[in-house]
Amino acid sequence: MKTRENSTRNISIIGTGLSAIFAARIIQERSDRKVILFDKARGVGGRLATRRSENGKFDHGLQYFDIESISGIPEIQELIEKEIITSISGSNRFFAPGGMTNIAKYLLQNYQINKEHKLTSISSRDKGFQISFENGKHYVCDDMILSSPIPQTLEILENSQVVISPDTLGCLKKLAYDMCLVVMVEANNKLEKKKNELGLKVGNAKISWIGDNHVKNVSDTVNFYTIHCSPEFSLDNFDKSDDKINEALDIELQSYFHEGYRILSNHKWRYSIPKSFYQLDTSLVLESDGFLGLCGDIFTNGRFDGAIQSGISIAKKYLTYDF
Numbered sequence: 121m122k123t124r125e126n127s128t129r130n131i132s133i134i135g136t137g138l139s140a141i142f143a144a145r146i147i148q149e150r151s152d153r154k155v156i157l158f159d160k161a162r163g164v165g166g167r168l169a170t171r172r173s174e175n176g177k178f179d180h181g182l183q184y185f186d187i188e189s190i191s192g193i194p195e196i197q198e199l200i201e202k203e204i205i206t207s208i209s210g211s212n213r214f215f216a217p218g219g220m221t222n223i224a225k226y227l228l229q230n231y232q233i234n235k236e237h238k239l240t241s242i243s244s245r246d247k248g249f250q251i252s253f254e255n256g257k258h259y260v261c262d263d264m265i266l267s268s269p270i271p272q273t274l275e276i277l278e279n280s281q282v283v284i285s286p287d288t289l290g291c292l293k294k295l296a297y298d299m300c301l302v303v304m305v306e307a308n309n310k311l312e313k314k315k316n317e318l319g320l321k322v323g324n325a326k327i328s329w330i331g332d333n334h335v336k337n338v339s340d341t342v343n344f345y346t347i348h349c350s351p352e353f354s355l356d357n358f359d360k361s362d363d364k365i366n367e368a369l370d371i372e373l374q375s376y377f378h379e380g381y382r383i384l385s386n387h388k389w390r391y392s393i394p395k396s397f398y399q400l401d402t403s404l405v406l407e408s409d410g411f412l413g414l415c416g417d418i419f420t421n422g423r424f425d426g427a428i429q430s431g432i433s434i435a436k437k438y439l440t441y442d443f
């Protein structure tokens with residue numbers, strides 16, 4: 121039976137990406153504890169990201185995903201039934217017609233979310249926390265889960281009154297992600313690829329993937345393509361202006377879009393896909409007065425299914441935590 125103290129606890133979850141979404145849902149479904157989410161961005165979803173531009177839309181983060189290891193999770197079945205996600209028949213590549221952000225919007229529709237709240241520091245307060253945001257706001261909570269990419273989490277913890285053991289800190293500091301520069305184009309010709317393929321894996325030094333937003337029903341307009349640059353090109357060019365990046369890609373883009381193309385938007389992912397992983401567990405609880413947990417795709421496999429598993433993992437630890 122839940123103690124009164126446990127049932128009245130409240131938890132702040134930082135982030136609204138997949139791991140945060142599933143942490144929030146498990147806690148809310150299985151307890152009376154109050155859940156509130158915060159995100160630094162204007163929208164929800166984190167790397168589930170869709171951008172509108174002129175007369176069409178682009179998925180500019182996650183492109184497609186595998187649900188084999190998570191198909192038994194009720195939310196995944198619900199997303200399929202509601203046609204928020206689907207796959208091309210015969211393929212195990214799932215995607216979201218209408219855009220990846222719709223997954224987050226659907227799953228978070230009944231949650232309290234504070235957007236445009238970038239967490240900057242955490243301090244101890246009455247066996248819980250006071251959390252401070254870049255916009256000058258402060259909140260008090262009993263417990264916390266941070267789902268931000270680990271370098272961003274470490275930045276927050278460095279500004280905070282949280283003591284991390286040297287071993288754990290050493291492990292976390294080794295974790296790293298590839299950068300990914302993204303270019304969103306409207307082309308005058310169709311990309312040459314197999315019909316119905318969601319995109320083209322490219323073995324080019326500068327480009328690694330060209331995603332077709334029309335085939336995925338993300339964009340009504342044809343020939344809306346998302347270009348993911350290779351990790352090497354992204355690293356070398358990350359701090360350059362969009363104009364310089366676009367100029368450096370021109371010859372490659374012309375080879376795919378030989379009838380011409382227009383760049384409608386650019387995006388920079390400083391943390392796109394993990395290139396090293398936390399090997400010890402699928403989430404992490406830090407020692408603190410209240411519960412302070414970390415989750416995210418870097419604790420598993422760096423993908424859609426892994427982010428969900430990490431969110432579920434930290435929620436279960438929270439619900440069984442001995443305060």
Ligand SMILES: Cc1cc2nc3c(=O)[nH]c(=O)nc-3n(C[C@H](O)[C@H](O)[C@H](O)COP(=O)(O)OP(=O)(O)OC[C@H]3O[C@@H](n4cnc5c(N)ncnc54)[C@H](O)[C@@H]3O)c2cc1C
Nearest residue numbers: 135137138139160166167182238239268416417423424427
């Ligand atoms: C370009 C790209 C391509 C990808 N391709 C694939 C693919 O093909 N298949 C696949 O399975 N996976 C792919 N992924 C990976 C997949 O998107 C991730 O594994 C998953 O979305 C990560 O979820 P998460 O919850 O761990 O992190 P995130 O989605 O990154 O969520 C972290 C959240 O924390 C918020 N945040 C960060 N700092 C703060 C702060 N200080 N205050 C408040 N909020 C903060 C962020 O805004 C974000 O909402 C891709 C990712 C990218 C970027």
